[in-house]
Amino acid sequence: MPLLRTSLLSAEPAGVLDSLDELFALAHAMEQEAAKKYDSLAEEMRVQGKDELADVFTRLAAAEREHVDSVRQWSQSRRGKVPDPAMVRWEAPAALPPEVAAEVKTSRLMTPYRALAMAVRNEERAFAFWSYLAAYSHDPEVKKASEAMAREELGHVATLRRERRRAYHHEHDRAGAEAPQAPQIDAQRLELRLAAQLGDMEQRLSGPAAVRLRDIRQQAIEMADAAAGVGSFPASVEHMGPLEIAEALVDGYLDGAERSSEAAHLERLQQLAERAIARLAWLRSLAAE
Incomplete structure (x- = not known):
């Protein structure tokens, strides 16, 4: 899916992956970075006394750590070793762009729904990233593994969208109950x-x-x-x-x-x-x- 880039990826990936070892290293680094970013936001929300938002980011960080473990196990089963950080040759898309993190920390309008919507977009970016790499990979094994990573990210998107929908209903139940039923x-x-x-x-x-x-x-x-x-x-x-x-x-x-x-x-x-x-x-x- 080579056209899937601009709105989800701020720039095209810097190259293609040449081996499964490189793929597992990059995937591992991406998931670790996402977990760190969400942990940081959870701590910031606690400091600000926004416990509901802190709980959302704590759950997101825990989910990302599960993804880290999943990549590690996958690498172990396929390559007989854990991912090697030294194999990461170029920068992956930011798990949380700086301007988004800044908005979370400063916005008075941030709600669990908006936080989850932001997380959905992050997972969509990861899906776009792996789809792009799969489209341009020259190695059949790397292509297949990139496609598998893209499918994994789709699953993460689906899970987060369900949570986002629940948050939306929680925030708008009263308004919805009072609104007339439309066709x-x-x-x-x-x-x-x-x-x-x-x-x-x-x-x-x-x-x-x-x-x-x-x-x-x-x-x-x-x-x-x-x-x-x-x-x-x-x-x-x-x-x-x-x-x-x-x-x-x-x-x-x-x-x-x-x-x-x-x-x-x-x-x-x-x-x-x-x-x-x-x-x-x-x-x-x-x-x-």
Whole structure:
């Protein structure tokens, strides 16, 4: 997915990975850095007396340390050794850009929802990073492992988006209870609306971007078949732009999967969510270009 870069990655990676040892070293360093950043923010929030936010960042740091352990175990099983920091040749995308960390520390408007939204974007950046490396890798083993890392990051995105959704409902339950119920539509209708919008966008593009957009439009049509009767969205969402519709569909699939108790239905929603998350990340990158 070589076009997936600009809005999620501030710059293209400095090169490609030449070996699994290098891949494991870089992945290990990225997860460690993220854990340190979240630990630092948790401590800062405690100092400021913002215990609810401190708890959010403490959970995020703990999750990143689990990812560190996972990479270490993967390296041990594949290469017979733990990742070597000396193998990291160039700087990976920042786990938390300095301007974002500064906003967390100084903003009076920071809430658990906004903190989790920031974490979602960080994981989306990691997904974009590994997708880019997979697309440009010359080594089949490195390519396969990079694709696996990208899938892992998609799983992290899904988990954080669920937590973000819960935080949103927690912050807005009262307002939602008082608001009148708007007409609702299902995910199938939104997928078809998105496909139509992507078709219009495709006419204005050329080259690889147009080809990728055509693929995503066809994917939306296919996803619509599987999304019949899924979700309940305000009809007004249908009149929003493609980014907003794509975002709503991600949340709808994740919410549905969280509530599902039937195995086949759960698997279908998880597959839809994974495809929708990857689509959203790419559309955000395209929007920035």
